[in-house]
Amino acid sequence: MMQxxxxxxxxxxxxxxxxxxxxxxxxxxxxxxxxxxxxDIKFAKEKCDNLEDAGNELILSDEEMVRFQIGxxxxxxxxxxxxxxxxxxxxxTCKSLEKLQQEKESIxxxxxxxxxxxxxKFKDSINLExx
Amino acid sequence: xQMSSSSPSGSGGDDLSERRGIPAAKFIQDVETYLSQSGxxxxxxxxxxxxxxxxxxxxxxxxxxxxxxxxxKIPDIEKCLEVVATLEARKGTGEVELGCALIxxxxxxxxxxxDLISMLAxxxxxxxxxxxxxxxxxxxxxxxxxxxxxxDFEVSEGIYSRACIEDTDSVCLWLGANVMLEYSCEExxxxxxxxxxxxxxxxxxxxxxxxxxxxxVTVTQVTIARIYNFDVHQRRVNQVTPTAIAAADA
Numbered sequence: 168m169m170q171x172x173x174x175x176x177x178x179x180x181x182x183x184x185x186x187x188x189x190x191x192x193x194x195x196x197x198x199x200x201x202x203x204x205x206x207d208i209k210f211a212k213e214k215c216d217n218l219e220d221a222g223n224e225l226i227l228s229d230e231e232m233v234r235f236q237i238g239x240x241x242x243x244x245x246x247x248x249x250x251x252x253x254x255x256x257x258x259x260t261c262k263s264l265e266k267l268q269q270e271k272e273s274i275x276x277x278x279x280x281x282x283x284x285x286x287x288k289f290k291d292s293i294n295l296e297x298x
Numbered sequence: 299x300q301m302s303s304s305s306p307s308g309s310g311g312d313d314l315s316e317r318r319g320i321p322a323a324k325f326i327q328d329v330e331t332y333l334s335q336s337g338x339x340x341x342x343x344x345x346x347x348x349x350x351x352x353x354x355x356x357x358x359x360x361x362x363x364x365x366x367x368x369x370x371k372i373p374d375i376e377k378c379l380e381v382v383a384t385l386e387a388r389k390g391t392g393e394v395e396l397g398c399a400l401i402x403x404x405x406x407x408x409x410x411x412x413d414l415i416s417m418l419a420x421x422x423x424x425x426x427x428x429x430x431x432x433x434x435x436x437x438x439x440x441x442x443x444x445x446x447x448x449x450d451f452e453v454s455e456g457i458y459s460r461a462c463i464e465d466t467d468s469v470c471l472w473l474g475a476n477v478m479l480e481y482s483c484e485e486x487x488x489x490x491x492x493x494x495x496x497x498x499x500x501x502x503x504x505x506x507x508x509x510x511x512x513x514x515v516t517v518t519q520v521t522i523a524r525i526y527n528f529d530v531h532q533r534r535v536n537q538v539t540p541t542a543i544a545a546a547d548a
């Protein structure tokens with residue numbers, strides 16, 4: 168992340184204070200969390216879509232007993248029960264998806280702030296972009 | 299990393315000299331002072347910190363593997379809890395749907411008339427709580443007694459089999475190491491909830507460990523860059539001075 172003694176930098180000693188170090192550490196943490204969140208969001212979105220599709224399939228089908236997956240087995244359940252369960256799961260997943268997206272937005276703005284501060288101090292000597 | 303007791307300190311890992319066996323990377327205020335005080339020259343200092351970095355990476359790999367294990371374990375436990383909860387909810391919901399004429403048909407198919415009459419002579423609840431599975435009837439399917447839970451489970455890839463799970467007060471839990479133990483539903487739920495809490499707590503600690511570790515990695519990387527830059531700067535300064543003197547002499 169820190170460019171090592173590139174000729175473009177004046178080769179001058181860039182003083183790094185403890186505060187700078189902490190900012191860099193925080194930025195690194197945020198960046199990691201950001202990538203984790205991206206994966207989590209993708210996963211949650213998929214789950215939400217699957218539940219949506221399942222719900223629609225259920226409406227279209229006319230079976231009385233539906234096989235609903237619990238753990239590793241498919242349990243035979245009456246249709247209304249399955250409908251209720253799917254609704255509950257959909258709500259829970261969508262809520263957690265929202266929370267994840269909110270966290271992601273907050274992290275993005277925090278990272279933008281830190282970028283401003285760090286670039287102001289270090290200019291070319293630091294690289295905070297994704298490779 | 300060995301488990302040594304971590305020094306008590308304020309919130310945030312910044313002031314810890316180590317955490318659960320992971321040594322903290324000391325922040326260097328000034329590179330020149332550090333080099334002269336430690337007696338390192340640039341190259342040996344760089345080598346030292348590079349090695350530290352490698353050691354951190356090894357620990358990071360280990361922690362990441364542990365994190366993956368825990369992250370797989372938690373949904374597993376949640377699934378088990380769901381199964382136990384479903385079984386508990388289904389208890390006693392089996393209903394008897396019998397039409398009189400149809401009973402006689404059922405008799406011929408599966409039970410002798412005598413048996414069925416004596417069963418019906420007992421309390422209806424008793425019949426309900428017993429799991430009488432009637433083989434599929436060609437004439438009518440409405441005489442089937444609803445058992446607690448019908449489940450299709452995978453026997454092998456793509457091949458499923460049907461299981462009739464009776465009303466039960468107990469479940470068996472796989473504890474690992476080829477050991478399976480029978481528990482009452484309440485005990486099983488309590489045990490699984492406990493395991494889930496422990497797993498979540500361990501995951502939290504692990505995530506904190508990883509954050510601490512990554513901070514130390516970042517500090518070390520920055521230190522390496524600073525020592526390198528300092529070295530480059532020193533070399534440039536040393537190069538310039540003799541030339542300037544030569545020019546002054548000329």
